Amino acid sequence: xxxxxxxxxxxxxxxxxxxxxxxxxxxxxxxxxxxxxxxxxxxxxxxxxxxxxxxxxxxxxxxxxxxxxxxxxxxxxxxxxxxxxxxxxxxxxxxxxxxxxxxxxxxxxxxxxxxxxxxxxxxxxxxxxxxxxxxxxxxxxxxxxxxxxxxxxxxxxxxxxxxxxxxxxxxxxxxxxxxxxxxxxxxxxxxxxxxxxxxxxxxxxxxxxxxxxxxxxxxxxxxxxxxxxxxxxxxxxxxxxxxxxxxxxxxxxxxxx
Amino acid sequence: xxxxxxxxxxxxxxxxxxxxxxxxxxxxxxxxxxxxxxxxxxxxxxxxxxxxxxxxxxxxxxxxxxxxxxxxxxxxxxxxxxxxxxxxxxxxxxxxxxxxxxxxxxxxxxxxxxxxxxxxxxxxxxxxxxxxxxxxxxxxxxxxxxxxxxxxxxxxxxxxxxxxxxxxxxxxxxxxxxxxxxxxxxxxxxxxxxxxxxxxxxxxxxxxxxxxxxxxxxxxxxxxxxxxxxxxxxxxxxxxxxxxxxxxxxxxxxxxxxxxxxxxxxxxx
Numbered sequence: 001x002x003x004x005x006x007x008x009x010x011x012x013x014x015x016x017x018x019x020x021x022x023x024x025x026x027x028x029x030x031x032x033x034x035x036x037x038x039x040x041x042x043x044x045x046x047x048x049x050x051x052x053x054x055x056x057x058x059x060x061x062x063x064x065x066x067x068x069x070x071x072x073x074x075x076x077x078x079x080x081x082x083x084x085x086x087x088x089x090x091x092x093x094x095x096x097x098x099x100x101x102x103x104x105x106x107x108x109x110x111x112x113x114x115x116x117x118x119x120x121x122x123x124x125x126x127x128x129x130x131x132x133x134x135x136x137x138x139x140x141x142x143x144x145x146x147x148x149x150x151x152x153x154x155x156x157x158x159x160x161x162x163x164x165x166x167x168x169x170x171x172x173x174x175x176x177x178x179x180x181x182x183x184x185x186x187x188x189x190x191x192x193x194x195x196x197x198x199x200x201x202x203x204x205x206x207x208x209x210x211x212x213x214x215x216x217x218x219x220x221x222x223x224x225x226x227x228x229x230x231x232x233x234x235x236x237x238x239x240x241x242x243x244x245x246x247x248x249x250x251x252x253x254x255x256x257x
Numbered sequence: 258x259x260x261x262x263x264x265x266x267x268x269x270x271x272x273x274x275x276x277x278x279x280x281x282x283x284x285x286x287x288x289x290x291x292x293x294x295x296x297x298x299x300x301x302x303x304x305x306x307x308x309x310x311x312x313x314x315x316x317x318x319x320x321x322x323x324x325x326x327x328x329x330x331x332x333x334x335x336x337x338x339x340x341x342x343x344x345x346x347x348x349x350x351x352x353x354x355x356x357x358x359x360x361x362x363x364x365x366x367x368x369x370x371x372x373x374x375x376x377x378x379x380x381x382x383x384x385x386x387x388x389x390x391x392x393x394x395x396x397x398x399x400x401x402x403x404x405x406x407x408x409x410x411x412x413x414x415x416x417x418x419x420x421x422x423x424x425x426x427x428x429x430x431x432x433x434x435x436x437x438x439x440x441x442x443x444x445x446x447x448x449x450x451x452x453x454x455x456x457x458x459x460x461x462x463x464x465x466x467x468x469x470x471x472x473x474x475x476x477x478x479x480x481x482x483x484x485x486x487x488x489x490x491x492x493x494x495x496x497x498x499x500x501x502x503x504x505x506x507x508x509x510x511x512x513x514x515x516x517x518x519x520x521x522x523x524x525x526x
Contacts, residue, residue: 058396062399063399063400087402087404090399090400090401090402091401091402093400095397097396097397099392099393101393101394101396101397102394103389103394103397104392104394114403118304118401118404118408119401119402119403165401168401
């Protein structure tokens with residue numbers, strides 16, 4: 001499956017990161033990251049496990065604090081905004097977790113309603129039902145509406161996790177390992193869903209993965225994270241055609257070329 | 258568009274973290290203090306999450322109801338049975354109902370209820386929130402612009418603070434009934450006489466002190482369980498530690514609070 005063309009506005013960066021550093025105890029995870037995400041773009045951040053890919057998007061969403069550097073998201077510096085402003089900003093950012101992070105004591109319907117009723121004051125029951133049906137339809141899981149998360153398969157949980165973020169109509173989507181732990185066919189379905197979300201909801205996305213199929217199928221641009229820095233950025237083929245000994249092994253062990 | 262970055266920028270050196278048990282203890286104390294302040298900051302601001310508070314009150318009550326009923330009855334029965342020989346030596350067995358009521362209302366009912374709730378409810382809150390933390394459910398609430406602290410912590414702490422006093426009052430009456438079974442069996446005292454002798458020695462201060470104690474115990478159980486769970490780490494091991502920590506810390510604090518409140522109420526008698 002080829003990546004569908006998306007209308008990307010390269011003059012409008014929705015996320016701008018400059019000199020980002022983050023360490024845990026004595027371990028320096030991110031060492032001066034510079035990055036821009038453009039309006040309508042799917043940016044894939046590739047890298048081995050433990051290179052700080054998830055840390056990067058957790059910082060972007062304000063779940064983790066930076067040690068140094070600036071992060072501008074939708075025109076707001078997340079290090080300088082108040083808690084209230086951060087909360088309002090988060091509504092415009094969707095975050096799909098690696099393990100879906102569905103609320104296991106709630107049904108699928110309640111999972112989807114939860115962010116909606118808390119962020120849209122005065123929303124009617126009819127509007128809630130409509131929004132829930134719409135996002136469930138978008139991820140193709142209308143039949144699961146009354147099921148508990150424990151009754152869903154891994155792929156279904158991922159889809160419901162994505163639906164839960166879509167219900168607030170986010171401008172930016174952050175996907176943390178969207179295909180991790182899924183069979184190859186479900187992986188392709190999730191990749192297609194990511195592209196559909198980009199097209200239908202006009203989102204700009206950062207996709208964290210170490211799955212090259214996912215990177216090829218969803219990414220308009222690939223950024224290769226190694227040793228706490230982006231070593232290469234470009235299209236899939238541009239990043240692929242390298243003699244860089246640090247980057248090459250990552251592709252050599254893969255079957256898709 | 259392809260770019261290559263060759264050199265890493267200069268890394269900054271971080272200040273070393275405080276190490277050792279004493280430093281860790283004071284850091285924990287500071288964090289709990291912040292946690293409690295955050296509770297008061299968020300609990301009384303809209304939206305109030307009434308539905309969730311009612312659900313949590315129901316959970317707290319239902320989780321402990323059977324055990325509290327059984328324990329309360331047995332405590333009353335055994336306490337009366339064990340006190341009889343001592344009072345009998347002075348020919349004062351008729352004082353048994355008064356002794357039972359004072360002991361139960363002033364000390365045993367709030368304390369027994371709180372200890373049982375610490376085990377049943379506190380551990381459950383710690384494990385539940387701990388599990389939500391390690392499976393990123395709390396993070397998911399955070400990034401969706403909802404307020405997980407208010408929804409998860411404030412509702413649970415309010416629920417325990419409201420429900421434990423009700424349960425303690427219930428335990429008191431069940432324990433008094435347990436005492437009645439023993440007194441009626443041995444002395445053949447009627448129910449109305451027993452009840453009159455039970456309530457005669459009790460003052461308004463006794464009821465108030467018992468109520469205040471239960472409220473403090475309830476708040477402690479809720480806040481400790483929530484704190485342990487909300488900040489649990491290290492996967493499933495962390496969940497176990499959160500549940501365990503919730504029980505041990507809550508019980509320890511309950512005993513300390515019992516001593517302090519008894520001392521304070523003794524000044525009013």
